[in-house]
């Protein structure tokens with residue numbers, strides 16, 4: 338056996354073992370949540386059921402148009418993908434511009450730290466992470482700023498993962514996580530010194546609903562920054578290729594409909610924010626955020642074979658292959674969106690809640 342084959346075999350086995358531990362360790366918690374949603378019993382078939390439920394939303398497009406159905410649709414999506422995201426990407430569920438000479442992990446951290454630097458908060462202050470995932474950004478931001486971070490996610494399973502990671506990192510004193518809907522947050526008015534959201538508000542059916550809630554919970558004079566998923570000025574709704582790419586991104590990422598970059602500041606102003614700065618962080622001189630996706634292709638194939646073997650053996654639940662295939666296709670749409678410049682996952686907007694209420 339040559340050394341390349343040996344390395345491949347060992348990494349395949351190590352990956353498989355990790356997957357095994359990951360699925361076994363998390364299935365109970367995820368099963369509980371899925372059963373709460375469906376009212377059914379805890380079963381190993383949840384992945385297949387959730388996958389079918391996820392796609393059924395697209396067979397009934399009117400259902401996603403109904404604002405009240407979107408959080409359940411997003412929740413179902415994250416029950417499906419959270420383990421695979423962590424396994425194949427890490428604890429931060431977002432993109433960042435590539436930085437020459439820096440690893441993916443370092444570039445990710447720099448992108449996260451920039452968010453908290455922008456909102457000018459001080460150690461000990463309380464800030465909100467709207468749509469926190471399993472808390473990769475929250476931990477980097479708490480460690481960097483010394484702030485107390487409260488994260489909110491719609492997905493119960495992510496809450497348990499985030500709490501476990503916070504404890505393991507020794508950051509549970511600074512980081513807290515709440516399960517809830519960022520369209521109606523369980524927080525007091527004027528109770529946060531700052532807020533950020535990283536690639537999360539794109540899941541909101543109406544941006545004004547989530548921006549309005551963030552505005553409500555912020556103290557007057559404090560700041561909010563968001564990295565938004567948008568179509569850029571290069572997007573042409575008459576071009577079938579563009580439409581295919583954007584629809585592919587929406588379907589593979591549980592989005593009720595991507596917004597144009599030109600809508601973001603308008604919505605922020607509408608809910609009462611002053612817009613301090615707006616910039617697409619994907620534009621040159623930034624290096625492409627999508628090279629990481631392109632470079633991962635060999636790993637995706639390896640993962641695909643692994644997932645197929647594990648599902649056949651009954652180690653991974655039925656439906657895991659379907660979910661992995663969906664992500665595989667999504668990676669291609671995202672890459673095409675990045676390459677063509679019609680899509681950006683990092684349109685940054687920095688806002689301030691005015692010191693005094695604005696007169697109407």
Ligand SMILES: C=C(CC[C@@H](C)[C@H]1CC[C@H]2C3=CC[C@H]4[C@H](C)[C@@H](O)CC[C@]4(C)[C@H]3CC[C@]12C)C(C)C
Pocket residue numbers: 421422424425426429430431432536537539590591633636637640641661664665667668671
């Ligand atoms: C902000 C959102 C998520 C952004 C990214 C974190 C994820 C988007 C697509 C995901 C992936 C695609 C391909 C997967 C691959 C086939 C698998 O083998 C390993 C995991 C992937 C690389 C996976 C990782 C996370 C993404 C890059 C959205 C949802 C708003």
Ligand SMILES: C[S@@+](CC[C@H](N)C(=O)[O-])C[C@H]1O[C@@H](n2cnc3c(N)ncnc32)[C@H](O)[C@@H]1O
Pocket residue numbers: 408411415428429430431467468469470471472473474489490491492495517518519520534535536537538540541
């Ligand atoms: C792509 S992930 C990004 C997570 C995190 N910001 C990060 O970068 O790692 C999007 C997050 O938004 C959350 N989310 C989406 N819709 C939500 C809603 N209505 N209420 C609360 N959280 C929501 C998801 O549960 C998920 O945690």
